[in-house]
Amino acid sequence: MTTVDLLAPAKVNLCLHVTGQRSDGYHLLDSIVMFADLGDRIALAPAPAMALTVTGPRAAGVPDDARNLCWKAADRYGRAVSITLDKHLPAAAGIGGGSSDAAAVLRGLERMTGRPPAFDPLALGADVPVCMLGRAARMTGIGEGVEPLDLPPLPAVLVNPGIEVPTPSVFRALPSKHNPPLDPIPEGAAPGVLIDWLATQRNDLEPPARAQAPVIGAVLAALAPARLARMSGSGATCFGLCDSLTDAQALADAIQAAHPGWWVAAVTLS
Ligand SMILES: C[C@](O)(CO)[C@H](O)COP(=O)(O)OP(=O)(O)OC[C@H]1O[C@@H](n2ccc(N)nc2=O)[C@H](O)[C@@H]1O
Numbered sequence: 012m013t014t015v016d017l018l019a020p021a022k023v024n025l026c027l028h029v030t031g032q033r034s035d036g037y038h039l040l041d042s043i044v045m046f047a048d049l050g051d052r053i054a055l056a057p058a059p060a061m062a063l064t065v066t067g068p069r070a071a072g073v074p075d076d077a078r079n080l081c082w083k084a085a086d087r088y089g090r091a092v093s094i095t096l097d098k099h100l101p102a103a104a105g106i107g108g109g110s111s112d113a114a115a116v117l118r119g120l121e122r123m124t125g126r127p128p129a130f131d132p133l134a135l136g137a138d139v140p141v142c143m144l145g146r147a148a149r150m151t152g153i154g155e156g157v158e159p160l161d162l163p164p165l166p167a168v169l170v171n172p173g174i175e176v177p178t179p180s181v182f183r184a185l186p187s188k189h190n191p192p193l194d195p196i197p198e199g200a201a202p203g204v205l206i207d208w209l210a211t212q213r214n215d216l217e218p219p220a221r222a223q224a225p226v227i228g229a230v231l232a233a234l235a236p237a238r239l240a241r242m243s244g245s246g247a248t249c250f251g252l253c254d255s256l257t258d259a260q261a262l263a264d265a266i267q268a269a270h271p272g273w274w275v276a277a278v279t280l281s
């Protein structure tokens with residue numbers, strides 16, 4: 012076994028329709044997911060026993076024991092390993108921090124051993140299967156349906172106002188659990204066409220998340236100069252799609268200057 016380093020990229024739900032609910036309470040989703048060129052960094056090294064060190068600017072409050080999804084992923088895989096998790100993404104933020112970390116650990120272990128996981132990654136979280144793919148995809152079912160999509164790279168600004176929004180309470184507060192699925196997706200279209208189409212789709216979790224964290228409204232207002240501003244996942248992180256990375260960086264700088272306490276990043280989604 013050799014040592015491996017991986018990026019665990021931020022996951023962004025460009026749109027997210029809740030189309031039903033299973034008898035076990037989990038919700039059926041129809042969502043387009045893309046990944047940023049920014050995320051947590053994970054280093055794996057062979058070790059006689061499981062070990063986890065959490066470092067980085069967003070390490071505060073992240074568990075460094077068996078509660079961490081990285082640890083759970085390696086444990087389920089059945090391989091003791093030393094993990095260094097360099098945390099850059101805010102937690103409980105709707106950009107899949109923990110899920111992307113878990114998926115990166117599984118991909119890293121597969122690279123180290125040549126053996127894919129012998130269990131269903133969905134067991135670690137609904138976002139883990141799409142994070143295993145790590146590129147533009149349509150997510151269906153409760154997260155087990157993952158179908159790659161041909162979408163252009165999109166410059167974007169990500170903004171999190173520093174409020175943790177717990178995913179279960181947002182799902183619980185949904186007024187309607189049976190909403191229409193996505194319209195036919197314009198695969199292969201130019202960015203402008205995709206953005207115009209996205210403007211006609213929804214994130215059904217946005218109204219209940221905004222009711223619990225009204226600051227999401229302020230984040231979307233700050234992102235208004237973008238071509239399209241929406242919330243990701245169950246919030247509170249929102250994204251603004253821009254025409255160029257230069258535009259995205261300029262908007263990110265302006266938002267950061269006006270809100271020094273917010274987490275702001277200019278990225279490319281793919
Ligand atoms: C909101 C999304 O981020 C959209 O990509 C995901 O659906 C959530 O993914 P996740 O955080 O990996 O989700 P999990 O850790 O599996 O579930 C957290 C909680 O969210 C709710 N949950 C999650 C996924 C789903 N399809 N239906 C749900 O109702 C459940 O209450 C669950 O207990």
Ligand SMILES: Nc1ncnc2c1ncn2[C@@H]1O[C@H](COP(=O)(O)OP(=O)(O)OP(=O)(O)O)[C@@H](O)[C@H]1O
Nearest residue numbers: 079080102103104105106107108109110112138244
């Ligand atoms: N590797 C990890 N990184 C961050 N948080 C983790 C990790 N492992 C476990 N946790 C715990 O999980 C909670 C949710 O964090 P996470 O970033 O996975 O959720 P999320 O942003 O809600 O994801 P989603 O986009 O799927 O809604 C945190 O409050 C934290 O205590």
